Amino acid sequence: MSDQSSHYPELARKISGARGPLGVLLPGMGAVATTFVAGVQLMKKGLAKPYGSITQMQRIRLGKRTEPRFPLIKQFVPLAGLKDLVFGGWDIFRDNSYETALKAGVLPPETLKPVKPELSRIKPMSAVFQKEFVKKLSGPNVKGAKSKMHLAEQLIQDIENFKKKNGLKRTVMVWCGSTEVYSQPTKVHETLASLEAGLKSSSKDIPPSMIYAYAALQTGTPYANGAPNLSVDVPAMQELARKNSVPIAGKDFKTGQTLMKTILAPGLAARMLGLHGWFSTNILGNRDGEVLDDPGSFKSKEVSKASVLDSILDGKLYPELYKNIYHKIRIEYYPPRGDAKEGWDNIDIFGWCGLPMQIKVNFLCRDSILAAPVVLDLVLFLDLAKRAGLSGIQEWLSFYFKSPMARPDLKPEHDLFIQHLKLQNTLRILMGEEVLDHSGLDYYELDA
Ligand SMILES: NC(=O)c1ccc[n+]([C@@H]2O[C@H](COP(=O)([O-])OP(=O)(O)OC[C@H]3O[C@@H](n4cnc5c(N)ncnc54)[C@H](O)[C@@H]3O)[C@@H](O)[C@H]2O)c1
Secondary structure: OOOHHHOOHHHOOOOOOOOOOEEEEEEOOOHHHHHHHHHHHHHHOOOOOOOOOHHHHOEOOEOOOOOOEOOEHHHHOOOOOHHHEEEEEEEOOOOOHHHHHHHHOOOOHHHHHHHHHHHHOOOOEEEOOOHHHOOOOOOOOEOOOOOHHHHHHHHHHHHHHHHHHHOOOEEEEEEOOOOOOOOOOOHHHOOHHHHHHHHHOOOOOOOHHHHHHHHHHHOOOOEEEOOOOOOOOOHHHHHHHHHOOOEEEEOOEOOHHHHHHHHHHHHHHHOOOEEEEEEEEEEEOOHHHHHHOOHHHHHHHHHHHHOHHHHHOOOOOOHHHHOOOEEEEEEEEOHHHOOOOEEEEEEEEEOHHHOEEEEEEEEEOOHHHHHHHHHHHHHHHHHHHHHOOOOEEOHHHHHHEOOOOOOOOOOOOOOHHHHHHHHHHHHHHHOOOOOOOOOOHHHOOOOO
8 A cells, every 4th residue: 555654553642532621821911912812702702713723724634635535623633622711821010911902902992892801800910020031021910939949839829729710620831921031051951850959049040931831841731932932942841841741842933024934935945046145124013022122032032033044944955055144133123013013024045047036025914913823723732732642842833933842853844834744744643644745646656
């Protein structure tokens, strides 16, 4: 049979059903988080459609092209339903989610009105926060404790209380908090033992986002990191994730300009068109833009955004085409635009006989409108991963991230189309279906 090599029945999983409510915990209840929650509440009432969400709208092809089946992904794999989601979270500001959503100005007031009661009930728990890590912000709703380990214990208690109050057996956490200043792994991040010692001694190398992640993993809560913060992207956290059998994913939601980059770049590489340089600049005026106006937070974002071209336009494999790429990224804080970001890309490419050409992209996007469905999909897929017995880094969720986490010996995959194939084939494998490679040769050469 032609499909023997692409069938992995031994990797199929017994996945327990998505029974009962699912708690969604959001550290950072700003523009992205409230746009996501408001959208889900509107959808529960049949007042909005989940555009942009793979889990809600996409179909997956199964079987041979001669007898294809195209079920919706949400019917193919056992996902929690939108009506099962219960929301909670933390923020340094006390505004409820309705007030925050109004201030963020992503969804217009008339759209938010029908879900005002649901959003007003969501009040942020007090946050673990240190200004050294997000220099542009300060707020009143912040926990105090003797050590970072005590802060982690308070978060663990918050999670347990939230579960008890809402009758939950399952929770997922997605970091939607601000981008912290750039940092690199140090000794304290090497092992679980060194991390726990660091929490006890309040090591300066442990940012708030890592304390939330630690609390998540200690409570068996799958964790996704929507910002470029280190968070779970260190060996100590991966050790904890494996020890407690918890799936993790990250980092930095792939939306806007970077999404466009990983759509365009694979096309250039596929056609062997060369690249001299890629200049990306954008303006945004939301609180995220204000935070990124600090050089430390900008550096985290810059490193995350810069990594995307490396594996797609590989200068080691193709030195003549991609060795000397000049890749420059700017983000300018410009308050009048709010969340309605505008990005410009100038791409200098070259073709046959080295002749230069240019591509210009002007994307007038809405950051949180692109991020909200990503949060939803991550919540549902991480809950699925946990029920399927998967733990540690979920590379198949790279599709959603600017800077995908991968095992240290593997190069992260940035090409959106390979990431999509990886995601869909993972679902096929989990469900015992044949993997599709799309070669099509079996319809011509092997069936005869
Ligand atoms: N919108 C997008 O398209 C997009 C894409 C990729 C990544 N991101 C990242 O997602 C995150 C959220 O973006 P946003 O537009 O909602 O920003 P935002 O500023 O509107 O919301 C972030 C919220 O996090 C809170 N916060 C900061 N530190 C916290 C802490 N330690 N604990 C609890 N709350 C804390 C802030 O008070 C704020 O309300 C940012 O890190 C951003 O860089 C967003």
